[in-house]
Amino acid sequence: MTTEALLWTTLLLPLAGVVLNIAVGRSLSRRAVGWLASGAVGAAFLVGLVAVGRLLALPAEERVYLTPPLYTWAVAGGFEVPVQLLFDQLSALMVLVVTGVGFLIHVYSIGYMAGEPADYDFRRYFVYLNLFIFSMLLLVLGANFVLLYVGWELVGLCSYLLISFWYTDPQNAAAGRKAFVVNRVGDFAFALGIFLIWSVFGSVVYQDVFEAAHSVAPAVLTAITLLLFVGCTGKSAQLPLYVWLPDAMAGPTPVSALIHAATMVTAGVYLIARASPLFDAATTTSAVVAWVGVLTALFAATIALVQVDIKRMLAYSTISQLGYMFLGVGVGAYTAAIFHLLTHAFFKALLFLGAGSVMHAMEHGAHHTGEHVNPQDMRLMGGLWSRARWTGMTFLVGAAALAGLPLTSGFFSKDEILAGAFLSGRTLLYGVGALTALLTAFYSFRQFFLVFAGEPRSEAARHAEESPPVMLVPLGVLAVLALGAGLVLGWPPEQGLIHGWLEPAFEVAPKAEGAANPLTLLLVSSVIALAGAGLAYLAYVQRTIDVVALSARFQPLYRLLWNKYYVDELYGLLFVRPFFALARFLADVVDKLVIDGAVNGVATVTAGVHALARRLQTGYVRAYALSMVLGALLVLAYLTYLAQ
Numbered sequence: 171m172t173t174e175a176l177l178w179t180t181l182l183l184p185l186a187g188v189v190l191n192i193a194v195g196r197s198l199s200r201r202a203v204g205w206l207a208s209g210a211v212g213a214a215f216l217v218g219l220v221a222v223g224r225l226l227a228l229p230a231e232e233r234v235y236l237t238p239p240l241y242t243w244a245v246a247g248g249f250e251v252p253v254q255l256l257f258d259q260l261s262a263l264m265v266l267v268v269t270g271v272g273f274l275i276h277v278y279s280i281g282y283m284a285g286e287p288a289d290y291d292f293r294r295y296f297v298y299l300n301l302f303i304f305s306m307l308l309l310v311l312g313a314n315f316v317l318l319y320v321g322w323e324l325v326g327l328c329s330y331l332l333i334s335f336w337y338t339d340p341q342n343a344a345a346g347r348k349a350f351v352v353n354r355v356g357d358f359a360f361a362l363g364i365f366l367i368w369s370v371f372g373s374v375v376y377q378d379v380f381e382a383a384h385s386v387a388p389a390v391l392t393a394i395t396l397l398l399f400v401g402c403t404g405k406s407a408q409l410p411l412y413v414w415l416p417d418a419m420a421g422p423t424p425v426s427a428l429i430h431a432a433t434m435v436t437a438g439v440y441l442i443a444r445a446s447p448l449f450d451a452a453t454t455t456s457a458v459v460a461w462v463g464v465l466t467a468l469f470a471a472t473i474a475l476v477q478v479d480i481k482r483m484l485a486y487s488t489i490s491q492l493g494y495m496f497l498g499v500g501v502g503a504y505t506a507a508i509f510h511l512l513t514h515a516f517f518k519a520l521l522f523l524g525a526g527s528v529m530h531a532m533e534h535g536a537h538h539t540g541e542h543v544n545p546q547d548m549r550l551m552g553g554l555w556s557r558a559r560w561t562g563m564t565f566l567v568g569a570a571a572l573a574g575l576p577l578t579s580g581f582f583s584k585d586e587i588l589a590g591a592f593l594s595g596r597t598l599l600y601g602v603g604a605l606t607a608l609l610t611a612f613y614s615f616r617q618f619f620l621v622f623a624g625e626p627r628s629e630a631a632r633h634a635e636e637s638p639p640v641m642l643v644p645l646g647v648l649a650v651l652a653l654g655a656g657l658v659l660g661w662p663p664e665q666g667l668i669h670g671w672l673e674p675a676f677e678v679a680p681k682a683e684g685a686a687n688p689l690t691l692l693l694v695s696s697v698i699a700l701a702g703a704g705l706a707y708l709a710y711v712q713r714t715i716d717v718v719a720l721s722a723r724f725q726p727l728y729r730l731l732w733n734k735y736y737v738d739e740l741y742g743l744l745f746v747r748p749f750f751a752l753a754r755f756l757a758d759v760v761d762k763l764v765i766d767g768a769v770n771g772v773a774t775v776t777a778g779v780h781a782l783a784r785r786l787q788t789g790y791v792r793a794y795a796l797s798m799v800l801g802a803l804l805v806l807a808y809l810t811y812l813a814q
Contacts, residue, residue: 174237176221177255180265181307183214187300195293204280207296211276211303215269222262230674234258236313236377244316251374256313259675263508264310264440267515271432272303274644278523279424281640282530295335299428302328306433310440315364315374318441322360322405325434326353332429333421345420352414356404363397370394380447388452395448395455399462402438407489408466408496413738415489419481423526426481430488431519436511439495443504446676450502460500460591464602467493469735471609475616476721476731479546480525483617487572488518490610494587497603503590504676509668510583513656517571517580520648524565527637527645528621531558535630543630548617553626557634560642562622564649569618571652573611574699579656585695586663589688604698611702619710663688 187210195203225233239252276299286292305328309321334346364374370390371379383391402408407415419426429435442449442459449456470489477483491514498507531554532545543550555562571580584607592600626632659668709715721728
């Protein structure tokens with residue numbers, strides 16, 4: 171099979187899963203539906219591996235394959251969009267992440283969604299999941315900005331469908347709408363950026379645009395890249411368009427894992443990495459990207475400190491970790507940012523699926539005891555280590571990787587981003603990132619200790635049961651990756667396998683003179699991570715730090731964090747309420763009084779005229795004769811008046 175055929179097969183296999191489950195899924199059992207969808211993604215992963223093997227056979231500087239155009243789409247004058255795929259080091263890595271992690275999430279979903287009451291909803295879930303994978307593959311394999319945008323919009327559609335999957339619940343439906351509307355803001359800016367790219371470069375094909383980037387005025391490149399970045403802030407949940415992601419927890423937990431780990435939220439990081447020639451030439455935008463990223467990381471980490479919902483805490487953690495990735499691409503450390511994207515896919519998918527396993531265990535305990543509890547409230551958990559040991563061990567690995575404990579995957583990738591900031595001379599960015607790392611380690615182990623340590627704090631936790639093997643096996647695979655991928659791919663620092671693979675795709679950012687040794691920064695990161703984990707242990711296991719007393723002492727700050735800085739309330743005041751007020755005005759005044767009033771007014775006048783005319787039609791000949799005489803007299807009087 172040719173490389174071209176391999177790439178199109180990789181892209182179309184998940185779409186084939188969509189078509190087959192729609193066509194014949196009604197006649198299949200639930201497990202067959204789930205394994206059909208999972209098999210389509212697993213096959214795409216295997217075919218993608220073969221395609222990556224073809225790339226490995228080429229010299230590093232030649233690892234770029236552009237398929238011939240399948241056909242030319244959207245021809246309008248000089249505007250053309252060739253439908254072709256680009257396969258290089260960056261897109262190859264993204265393909266393996268999307269299909270590999272996506273396959274594990276599909277398999278996990280077979281067990282997680284087994285309790286779904288309706289066969290239709292079970293099949294619908296896997297159709298949406300396969301469509302999500304296809305959309306993300308189109309996004310990362312498309313060879314031009316328009317194909318990327320098509321995939322970009324499709325993943326937005328799939329996120330809406332999956333977040334509001336249980337649409338009969340008004341809260342779930344509202345969460346899906348919120349994600350859809352907020353992303354439209356960023357997507358509108360992204361579309362404007364593509365229009366500007368076409369007007370400046372005369373093409374939307376990556377190769378054409380990037381080759382001409384250095385010949386364009388910096389101000390124009392700044393405008394283009396800022397528009398693209400606004401799109402990224404929506405899709406990848408950065409300030410100020412992050413507000414949709416915490417509410418995305420309304421969907422099934424595997425959906426949260428897929429959105430947060432392998433697909434939608436990484437799209438913005440991928441876009442900036444793909445368009446790195448434009449961002450490298452627009453230094454102002456790169457600075458904006460770095461600062462928005464690091465401030466988002468700190469902002470979300472502070473909110474995560476006080477969350478009690480097991481999934482919502484992970485959602486704010488995702489926002490924070492995405493901030494690290496934007497910090498990386500903002501300071502030119504593209505390889506480090508994509509490395510963290512890779513490791514984050516492993517440990518965040520592990521944590522979300524682990525959270526789903528915890529909720530599954532709590533629901534079983536609640537069913538056994540008849541207790542009505544919120545299975546996502548960590549205040550009702552505790553002691554689950556003895557009831558769900560496998561889930562606990564894998565969750566511990568995910569928490570350690572998120573915290574950046576030494577030798578875990580998150581340790582290597584996060585440290586490289588911080589080192590990139592420090593070695594490029596942005597010491598203030600490094601300081602904010604290091605503080606965020608301390609908070610991350612604290613809230614990661616706070617979550618683990620609240621869920622698994624101590625005594626059960628509810629009857630549901632006391633009678634919790636471990637999840638079935640179909641859910642536990644993906645956890646084990648992800649735990650191995652979250653634990654070992656960093657050491658295998660990232661050691662030694664700045665020289666590991668991931669660097670040899672990705673660096674030929676990017677221009678290496680210059681380092682400041684006399685910068686510190688990367689190993690020294692690695693040691694500092696180790697101390698920060700261990701300190702954060704230690705503080706969590708003292709607070710939630712040893713109880714030598716009284717968190718209740720601290721929250722009471724700093725009540726205003728605690729209330730501010732608990733209410734998430736009142737950003738949702740502020741957006742509601744500035745945007746949502748005025749919008750609804752405008753909608754009510756249009757409905758009650760414009761629609762009823764102006765539009766309906768005009769239509770009804772015309773009808774009323776017409777009816778009045780007809781009523782008057784009907785009165786004149788009496789049917790009496792003498793009345794008609796009298797009318798004619800009166801009319802003749804009026805005409806005669808008028809003529810007499812004119813004659814005078």
